[in-house]
Amino acid sequence: GAVVSQHPSWVICKSGTSVKIECRSLDFQATTMFWYRQFPKQSLMLMATSNEGSKATYEQGVEKDKFLINHASLTLSTLTVTSAHPEDSSFYICSARRGALSYEQYFGPGTRLTVT
């Protein structure tokens, strides 16, 4: 149990275009989902926290208008990178939490984004 999927697993897009990444909890309802970014040989950096039905909370330094997060249902959150630039190329990982106070986070397999 507690499986989180991400789609796509990798994507290449041209500079200036937008790309959407989906994060799904397959066998549980996730009240909270998190989005992380990981640059090569670096740690995971939390970008934002999204709660179902409400606006996402972004970490300091993360552009809200560039990284649009939607958590429309208890099993799906999406991250849209708008007007992507090469510096947005990174590994994006989502995680999902069952309950608001749960300490468990279940991580997706990640999405590798390359912007050319």
Added chain:
Amino acid sequence: AQKVTQAQTEISVVEKEDVTLDCVYETRDTTYYLFWYKQPPSGELVFLIRRNSFDEQNEISGRYSWNFQKSTSSFNFTITASQVVDSAVYFCALSEVNTGNQFYFGTGTSLTVIP
């Protein structure tokens, strides 16, 4: 301030050697959780262990063992008789109840096991 410190950036060992990965954390919470994850080249995080702040008992799982010491705020991870398949980046993470159980990751230790 860094909440989780993994001072070892890269470690190389020869196969069958034992290796210990260090993790030091910082928190003012009395209730918190500590985790270790393995990240192989594929990128997917593999959960290894979770410990809560009230359980200082050391744990062994096969070739893996963990030493949790609140007195030194450390949660070290030892792999005995290392194997090539253990080569990966290992992350230690902290989750604090008072910050809504947000995860704080260390910078990771890249382990290479040489055959």
